[in-house]
Amino acid sequence: MLVVEPMGNAGRFLVEAADRLGVRLYAATHQDVHDGYPDRLRAALAGVCATDLTDTPRALEDMDAFCRRHAIAGVAPCFELFTPLAALLAERLGLPGNAPGLARAARNKILMGEAFAAAGIPAPRWALAHDADEAFRAAREHALGWPLVVKPAEQGGSWGVSVVDGPDRLAEAVGAARQYTYAHPHGLELDARALLQEYIPGEEYSCDTVVADGVAYPLPVVAKDTTEGRYRIETGHTCPSGLPAPLVRKVQHTAARAALAVGVRNGIAHTEVKIPPGTQTPYVIETGARLPGDNLCEIVEAATGVSEAVAQLQAVLGLVPDTVPSRTDAASIRFLLPEHGGVLREVVIADLPGTHGEVHLGPGDVVPEPADSACRIGHVVARAETADQARGLADRAAARSRVEVG
Numbered sequence: 216m217l218v219v220e221p222m223g224n225a226g227r228f229l230v231e232a233a234d235r236l237g238v239r240l241y242a243a244t245h246q247d248v249h250d251g252y253p254d255r256l257r258a259a260l261a262g263v264c265a266t267d268l269t270d271t272p273r274a275l276e277d278m279d280a281f282c283r284r285h286a287i288a289g290v291a292p293c294f295e296l297f298t299p300l301a302a303l304l305a306e307r308l309g310l311p312g313n314a315p316g317l318a319r320a321a322r323n324k325i326l327m328g329e330a331f332a333a334a335g336i337p338a339p340r341w342a343l344a345h346d347a348d349e350a351f352r353a354a355r356e357h358a359l360g361w362p363l364v365v366k367p368a369e370q371g372g373s374w375g376v377s378v379v380d381g382p383d384r385l386a387e388a389v390g391a392a393r394q395y396t397y398a399h400p401h402g403l404e405l406d407a408r409a410l411l412q413e414y415i416p417g418e419e420y421s422c423d424t425v426v427a428d429g430v431a432y433p434l435p436v437v438a439k440d441t442t443e444g445r446y447r448i449e450t451g452h453t454c455p456s457g458l459p460a461p462l463v464r465k466v467q468h469t470a471a472r473a474a475l476a477v478g479v480r481n482g483i484a485h486t487e488v489k490i491p492p493g494t495q496t497p498y499v500i501e502t503g504a505r506l507p508g509d510n511l512c513e514i515v516e517a518a519t520g521v522s523e524a525v526a527q528l529q530a531v532l533g534l535v536p537d538t539v540p541s542r543t544d545a546a547s548i549r550f551l552l553p554e555h556g557g558v559l560r561e562v563v564i565a566d567l568p569g570t571h572g573e574v575h576l577g578p579g580d581v582v583p584e585p586a587d588s589a590c591r592i593g594h595v596v597a598r599a600e601t602a603d604q605a606r607g608l609a610d611r612a613a614a615r616s617r618v619e620v621g
């Protein structure tokens with residue numbers, strides 16, 4: 216199996232899944248990015264196709280030759296910005312993959328908005344803007360109302376996303392959304408246009424969908440907690456979601472439609488939705504043709520026994536994915552976030568039974584302002600019988616953990 220850029224949170228779950236399935240895992244990446252992989256990831260790979268993923272013709276040629284040399288049986292996209300490249304590679308090799316003509320819609324939120332509208336999927340209304348004046352006019356013409364959301368066309372981790380209360384903050388928000396012209400660490404050129412979206416109120420959930428040969432298999436629904444206010448940063452996730460069964464099915468159905476609308480045919484999609492109060496309608500905030508980050512693979516498997524990474528690998532190998540839950544437990548993750556940016560002086564994760572944690576930054580590291588997920592210092596995971604217990608336990612472990620930023 217060739218994974219197109221396994222760096223990031225999902226890579227470790229693909230490594231584990233490949234091991235369980237007895238599949239040899241190869242990576243396509245840049246030489247310098249590979250040099251920075253965690254030791255565990257580097258050691259788990261059977262080999263590496265070092266190329267330039269930002270140069271599509273060259274990357275396709277290098278990966279094609281590599282795949283033929285190593286008898287690659289499946290291509291698994293992992294890093295969101297290269298999911299369209301993985302679709303092109305699978306097509307070129309005649310392996311199960313996603314629809315190349317639609318795949319860019321899973322990376323670019325403008326094309327995504329068009330794909331959702333074409334498929335009739337409930338999603339925020341949106342408009343484009345290059346500067347504050349245009350944003351103000353577009354917001355009025357499209358009757359987006361206030362607050363509205365300004366975000367980059369291509370980015371992740373809530374980078375450059377702001378919820379704007381009124382016209383005074385528009386210029387700053389458009390500037391923040393348009394600051395990313397190249398993506399770290401590959402140097403991929405980004406579509407730096409800013410998107411304005413109608414603000415969808417309500418609780419937020421995520422739901423992943425594995426698709427095999429065009430058939431969508433829904434995965435468990437997870438409740439997502441974020442900060443309030445201008446910057447919406449994830450504070451945690453809990454599975455099961457606590458939604459009543461009919462609404463769970465509706466979220467799963469909507470997520471499946473979103474995945475199919477952005478061309479997912481053999482693979483996995485991570486979809487985020489919000490449900491406005493008093494409605495039973497999930498609005499799709501975004502969908503990506505990749506595994507989720509944020510240790511959601513761990514949370515979903517701890518709660519339900521379903522391995523999303525195993526399911527993705529099965530789908531891209533042309534097998535029927537294993538998506539039947541084998542447990543009815545619960546799990547919750549809380550992120551340790553700073554109150555402000557600075558230098559990390561100390562981080563101590565509380566040791567409560569039923570929980571475990573991990574630190575992402577160490578003493579002396581610079582902690583960015585809490586404007587996006589780059590400010591995460593660590594996380595705690597709790598397992599319990601019910602979602603309320605798991606959430607409560609994770610909250611207690613987070614509250615008893617100590618983070619000092621000077």
Ligand SMILES: Nc1ncnc2c1ncn2[C@@H]1O[C@H](COP(=O)(O)OP(=O)(O)OP(=O)(O)O)[C@@H](O)[C@H]1O
Nearest residue numbers: 339364370371372373374376412413414415441447
């Ligand atoms: N139109 C919207 N209405 C309400 N809330 C929104 C809207 N768009 C974004 N948000 C909030 O901001 C968060 C981040 O936005 P979005 O998912 O589009 O960006 P992202 O950079 O892809 O984020 P991430 O990778 O953290 O999921 C969402 O999870 C949601 O809480």
Ligand SMILES: [Mg+2]
Nearest residue numbers: 373487500501
């Ligand atoms: Mg998101």
